[in-house]
Amino acid sequence: QVQLVESGGGLVQAGGSLRLSCAASGSISRFDVMGWYRQAPGKQRELVAGISFGGNTNYADSVKGRFTISRDNSKNTMYLQMNSLKPEDTAVYYCNRLVGSAYVWGQGTQVTVSS
Numbered sequence: 001q002v003q004l005v006e007s008g009g010g011l012v013q014a015g016g017s018l019r020l021s022c023a024a025s026g027s028i029s030r031f032d033v034m035g036w037y038r039q040a041p042g043k044q045r046e047l048v049a050g051i052s053f054g055g056n057t058n059y060a061d062s063v064k065g066r067f068t069i070s071r072d073n074s075k076n077t078m079y080l081q082m083n084s085l086k087p088e089d090t091a092v093y094y095c096n097r098l099v100g101s102a103y104v105w106g107q108g109t110q111v112t113v114s115s
Helices: none
Strands: 003-007 010-013 018-025 034-039 046-051 057-059 067-072 077-082 091-097 109-114
Touching (some): 003 091, 018 034, 018 091, 018 109, 034 067, 046 067, 046 077, 057 067
Parallel strands (some): 010 109
Antiparallel strands (some): 003 018, 018 077, 034 046, 067 077, 091 109
């Protein structure tokens, strides 16, 4: 069974930066298209960014130019560098795959951006 563990969240002022990590263990495929999602209070979970095995990326319009997704396939780890954070980025951030059935969701990591 695949386990996904997100970390790196915290409280930051608007304009600040955070780097999130997603460590995957178990029967994960190195070729999975992976992504970062987020869920704000009272809202549905939304896709923030995705990355293929080969490093092709895409981003939600709301984070383009501010967030950078990357992955280290040798370590089964994915990252999300978040710069110029805004209060509306406040949410719990999760990682999972984009294509195929989702793995069991992890606990996520809370990101709170104060104004």
